[in-house]
Structures are given as structure tokens and as C-alpha cells.
Amino acid sequence: MRLLVLSVALLACVSMAGCASNSNPVAALSIKPSAETTSSVSKSAPVPAVEVGESAIKGGQETLAWAGAMPATHAFDAMTETQAVVPEEKPARGLLNMSRPLPKRSRVYSQQFRDAHPINFGKRAPKHYQVHGVDVSRWQGNIDWARLRTQGANFAYIKATDGGDHIDPMFRKNWDGAKAAGLKRGAYHFFYWCRTGAEQADWFIRNVPRDPDALPPVIDVEWNGQSKCKKRPSRAVVLEKMKAFMDKLERHYGKRPIIYTAPDFYEDNLTGELKDYPFWLRSVAAHPSVRYPNRRWVFWQYSGSGLSHGVDGRIDLNVFAGSEDEWHNWLAGQSS
Template identity: 40%
Template sequence: MKSKHIRIIAVLVSAALILTGTAALLVYHGVILLNSPSETEYPVRGVDVSSYQGEIDWGVLSAQDLDFAFIKATEGSSMVDHCFAYNFSEAQKCDISVGAYHFFSYDSPGVTQAENFIDAVAPFAGMLPPVVDLEFYGDKMKNPPDRKSVARELNDMLSALEAHYGLKPVIYATEKSYDLYLSGAYEEYDIWIRNVLTEPNLSDGRAWTFWQYTNRDRLPGYDGEERFIDVNVFNGNREAFQQYPRYVSNGGEAQRLP
């Protein structure tokens, strides 16, 4: 009797391991998404892309119920994404809102990072606010820079971008980088938060504006080194998104709307 119980337990454990492994593989390959936000609650959706998505057919990609796209422009003080010019130009031909983002470097002055972005990103009427992507790279997760030094360079960059484009930038962050560098501060800036496991719950209780809910979706329209694409939602309805600040030109000066 005892050996029979042991065999039953062994079978159940094996079955559980197989199911767990199968589920993990389905998640890894993007068949199952851990987050699936309600389209009723979050009807405004978009992607963010870089050269990792390779050649993008914007007509095909944008036709998949997307409302916006943020495109990687620059990184640090000198790097320009080699697909940016094409992506930025072609995306503007589609019926979606378009913006550009910068991958922030902890090893470079904020002023020169802003200059790099400004040199690469020519504003156009209707452009979404510039985005500063504040996350970790290399060994920065294990050895994060101190908050004071990051704030100094980040503040310089944000100020320079706002002065040039007339729009307060959006700050993208993971929940860890948010807690380390943004929590309790930067209230005047909209937050684009990454959480691919659950709905975001920011440690200081503030609301987010954009949410990157998955980095493992697969959509027709691109063919690159990266098989997956990041998908995001806006925290509001379509009317609110239409009223969201965009670049407009008035005598050569940028203005924040509405």
C-alpha cells in the first residue's frame, strides 16, 4: 500500500513538472503572455521598437490595432540607432502617433546625451513627447550608481529636452530603477513603467501613463534579430490619448498641448 502511494505521488509530481515546463516554454516563446490587459479598460495600445526588430513594414505593423509607436533614436552621448531614420520616417506615414526614445547612460553627461538625441530627432507636428529610458545595463543591476549622481545627469538631460521640444519628457523605468531613482520625485513627469509579470503598482502610489506589459509578443510586420516585440498600453481612453501633449510648431517654437 505504501509503495502504491509513493508511485501515485511520483506520477503526480512528474505530471506537475511536465505541465510547469510546458507552460514555461509557451511563455518563453510568446505563445502565452503573462499579462493580458483588458482592451475595454486599456483601449489605446502601441509598440516600442529598435534595430533589434530589423526591417519593419510599418504599413503591416501599424494596421494591427496600434495607436502609437515609440522608436529608439539614441543611446548615451554618441550612439544613434542605425534603423532610427528609416523607422521614424516610415512610421509617420501611418495612421498612428509616433515618438522617439533615448536609452540613458549612467556613464555619460546628461547634457551631451540630450545633444545626441536632439541632433537625431527632428520634431514634427503631432510628435509624442521625447522619452528617456532609465533602466539597467551591464553590471548596473548589481552595482547601481548612486541616486544623487544619476539625478544630476538625468535632470540636465530632461531640462535640455524640454527646452528644445517644449514638452516635458516621459521617463521610462523598470520598477527597480523607478524605486532607486524616481520614487518620491519627478512628479511633474509622466511615467512609462515596465512590468511584464503583473499590473504595475508603483511604490510611492503614483499613477503611470504608459505600461509596457509584455516584451514577448509576436506581430507580423518585422524581421529582425529579435523575434519578439514590446507592447504597451496608455492609461486612459481614446479621447484622453487624443488630448495627450504633442509637439506643435508656432513660429518655430514648440508648445505643449493641450
């Protein structure tokens, strides 16, 4: 009897071992994926969570603000304007929008500009940079954008607004003309120290369309002796006003604004500040590394006396900091 029991037990053990050895090891180790999702950063371009500054929409297209009324200014219930306007979240920067195809690389033209007052910049001269561009306003009059592009204007920053109630009368024409000619173009705002940053942001947003292919918006901060506003706020107030303006623009356009400035204003207010913002630096007598030590930059304005076919009179000349490939990569990162 004991022998019979042991035999049955032995046969059962062998049978079970055989089943295990013949099973599929992949099936044995396969585990159904968890339904949980991670909190990883989305690879899509940032989408503003809140609309800041209403845009006039007509027929599915954004129209410019001069067709409508000025938005109501913000009510401030605290001592500082930033407390009332700084968004709770900032969109992620530099992420490609994977839902849209990468933009086609546009041709980069070599610069053929001249200068009414040429400067010897030494070994780090503007001519050694591959991607050149211009910035314009009403003072350039009627521009032949197609001709200007072939002269080396691969990008253009276009004056849009001042303060909280002025728009450059040539903005709309220049904005449309630059795009039609194939330039990469963006808009800039001249900051007025006698208004709040929130008011000025609303005015810019109301007048500059939200174009996913546009360059990041620019805040132009400098001391202007010809302005009716004679205020020169403290560094703390300057930074507070700038942040209020830039936070609203970043929330609306989904792109971190670029700061344009000049040496005297920079020394008074921006040395060592705002290190996580891109800079566009004016330096018409020396390389930016001389005027702005240890400051990284995206654009360098090297002349205010440029000459070119396609525009009457003088025009500001600029370069992009990197190579042609780096230019295209940077543009792809700005697409939203």
C-alpha cells in the first residue's frame, strides 16, 4: 500500500514538472500593463491654460486691435502689479509640437548689407555669423520685402506697439509683407515706464496676432530721453514691471519673450538678472561679450546705420548667435 501511494505521488510530480517545462516562458513572464499613467512632460507645444487679453476673432481669423476697443485694464488689489498678473503656471519652453510636421527649412541668404558708419569689430565681426536680419518701424517707410530678403534679411523684428495706447502705423503692412516674402518675423513692444506692465501687455496682445510660426515677442527696455515719461524707476520696480508684462505675453503666445536692451539700461537694471530669459543685445561699437560680460544672447544688433536695397534710408542690422543649422533648430523649437 505504501509502495502504491509513493508510486502515484511520483507519477503526479513527474507530470506536473512536464507541464511546467513545456509552458511558454514568454507567456509565463508576460504581465498586463498597468492602467496608471505617469506625470511626464507633454511633448506637445505649450497651450495657454487661460486666455489673457481677448483677441478679436472674425471669420476664424484673428484681427488686429485697431478694429476694436481697448480691453479693460486689470483691477489691482495689492501693492505690486506682479501679484495681480503673474500666471500660476508657465508653459514649457523649447518643446517641439509633435502633432505638427516640422517646418520646412527656408533658404538662408548671405548678407550683402552696407553700413554708413562701418565699425572694425575685429575677429568676432558680424560678417562671421551666418544668419543676418533686420528690425524695422514706420521710419523705414515702404519696404520692398522681397528685395530686402535677398540682400540677407532672413528675419525681421517689426515695431508693433508703444506703451498702452500707441501702435506703429506701418505694423500691419510690414507684418504681412515680411511673411509674404518668406522672412521669419516677430513683433516688438517699446516699454513705457509710466504705465503698468499689465496694461502694456493687454495692448500688445490686442494688436499682435498669435501666429504659431512667428518669432517670440520682444520687450524693448531702455532709457529714452525723448519720451514724455521721464520716470527712471528703481531696479526692483523695473524688474517687477517687466515680469508682469512678460508673464502675460508668455501665457498668451506660448513663447518666452526676448528682452532687447542697450548697455546703459542693462548696467542699471539687468546685470545678473533674468538669466532664464533670452536676450537681444544692442552693441554697435564692440562685440556683445565686451559690453555685456557673461550674458548669453540670441540676437545681436550691431548697427543702426545699415544700408540695403529694398529700403530707403538707414536700417538696423542684426545677427543670430548660432550657425545656419542652429538657426533652423532654434526655429523648430519655437514652433507652437
